[in-house]
Amino acid sequence: QSGGEARDQEALDAITRSELAKHDGAESCWKAIHGRVYDITDYVPNHPTDAAVILEWCGKEATEAWSNKRPGVPHSPRAEGMLEKYLVGRLVDE
Numbered sequence: 665q666s667g668g669e670a671r672d673q674e675a676l677d678a679i680t681r682s683e684l685a686k687h688d689g690a691e692s693c694w695k696a697i698h699g700r701v702y703d704i705t706d707y708v709p710n711h712p713t714d715a716a717v718i719l720e721w722c723g724k725e726a727t728e729a730w731s732n733k734r735p736g737v738p739h740s741p742r743a744e745g746m747l748e749k750y751l752v753g754r755l756v757d758e
């Protein structure tokens with residue numbers, strides 16, 4: 665299997681903002697972070713906070729929230745590395 669972090673941005677499926685917006689809850693939770701879309705549904709129950717903290721951003725552009733898990737504090741490199749396996753595409757305008 666190829667891919668991983670080397671995957672080219674253009675090779676990723678294009679996902680529109682309206683498609684992203686459909687996945688706005690615990691039953692299907694997608695988030696856009698730095699132009700890429702992640703289906704983190706399976707991760708939600710494992711996040712080390714009350715689920716509401718992370719569910720609030722389902723269906724949304726969540727880069728700011730990701731980069732400020734607390735004001736001014738980004739997620740760790742370990743957390744960053746977890747994203748890859750949830751990658752489903754790249755965010756595009758309509």
Ligand code: HEM
Pocket residue numbers: 695704707711712713717718721726729730732733734737738739740741742743746747750
């Ligand atoms: C975008 C919305 C998100 C918000 C608002 C958010 C918020 C938070 C908060 C408040 C904490 C605990 C405080 C702290 O560790 O200092 C935390 C920790 C953590 N979160 Fe998130 N989170 C989000 C998304 C995610 C996603 C998508 C993942 C992984 C796929 C993730 C993985 C982690 C991990 C591994 C930790 C432990 C601390 C660290 O490694 O930075 N989070 N997050």
